[in-house]
Amino acid sequence: MVDRVLPEADWLKASGLARVVAALSDGDNRPRLVGGAVRDSLLGLPVADIDLATPIHPKDVIIRLEQSGIKAVPTGIEHGTITAVSDGQTYEITTLRRDVSTDGRRATVAFSTDWREDAARRDFTFNALYADPVTGQIFDYFGGLDDLAAHFLRFIGDPSQRIAEDHLRILRYFRFLARFGNDSVDADALDACRAAANNLMALSRERIASELMKIMGAANPLFAVNLMIRQNIFATFLPELSAEAGGHLSRLLKRESANGEVATPTARLLSLLPNDAQIADKVAMRLKLSNRTRTDISARLTASLPINSRNLRALAYYSDVDAARDMALLFAEDDDVAVCLQTLKDWNVPAFPFKGGQLIKRGLTAGPLVARTLQSIEKKWAENGFPVAAQFDALVDQELALALLSAKKI
Secondary structure, eight states, rough: OOOOBBBOOOGGOHHHHHHHHHHHHBBBBBOEEHHHHHHHHHTTOOOOOOOOOSSOHHHHHHHHHHHOEEEEEEEEEEGGGEEEEEEEEEEEEEEEEEEEEEEEEOEEEEEEEHHHHHTTTBBBBGGGGEETTTTTTTEEEEHHHHHHTOOOOOOOSHHHHHHHHHHTTHHHHHHHHHHHHOOOOOOOHHHHHHHGGGGGGOOOHHHHHHHHHHHHHHSSOOHHHHHHHHHOOGGTTOOTTTTTHHHHHHHHHHHHHHHHHOHHHHHHHHHHHHHHHHHHHHHHTTOOOOOOHHHHHHHHHHHOOOTTTTTHHHHHHHHHHHHHHHHHHHHHHHGGGGHHHHHHHTOOOOOOOOOHHHHHHHTTSSSHHHHHHHHHHHHHHHHTTTTHHHHHHHHHHHHHHHHHHHHHHH
């Protein structure tokens, strides 16, 4: 990359960052920005998390921050990480480290004052870029600038060794490939990922699920996912993968592009699986997906009727608009997808305009029949396009008459 200085950005001028940098500086010896903030700035992407590295010992980092009136939270002090809260912004500060021992899941570290040694323990070359927060000067120890310019994902050093240090780097490889890659791969990296794939079994399901959902949330995960399928990466944690998974994901992504809509990562994950609610829930349980994600999966797979523009708003009413949009992208007929999505555009889910007390006032005795009748009215109301005024009154009259007749028979 030609430009070896960080581009100007508002976040670099933030008073909170300046205070943290001043607290941890000794003259020109300053902490350095590292990782995603540097990488994304050079790519012209928004910067979310701001991480800094420093040769100062973690306990001294806390002392210096607190002496400067900055809140210091020891979020990972055993690994050298302190979170500074400065002017309402958080900054993660980590002391330079070297690995003493690793087992593929966690590392024992020793603190260091050597910037290159700290860079050498990171995963990919363009994630090991450092920058001076004052001058913007970039420090590149392993060719990360050139790899970033080429959108080429490369492990630092021996890929097998990097993966042996942390097996999650297999999935991180495909996540970063999906986000930053250019559809070309480092053969050594791919071989190392394939050879170590069974070691993913040693990781917690939560860590696997987190990386998987990040892969599915990339702008275009198709190339990375197809590589994972061909290299048998999914076998250890997603054996239910559909034989047509790549094709189904491709179809979904084409529908997204054609309609200017983006499916949720949950929908993209479902495109890889057989269309079976029990299988999907089994996968969710194995990966220990959050209750919210499990609910999202259920909402997208429980509709037994065909998905079309006539029933989609009713489905949205009983789940939510995001779920209905995903259902249209996943399951509607090709010539109906655009119409389905149009029915949801700028549509606000209406509130049901009726209560059980109104049924009691009109002659029903309080009890289970009121609840059943109310549910029936609501169901018919949704199925008939949420009618109002006279049409709704007619629907209520019809259901009430049936309920009163039923009450007499009882």
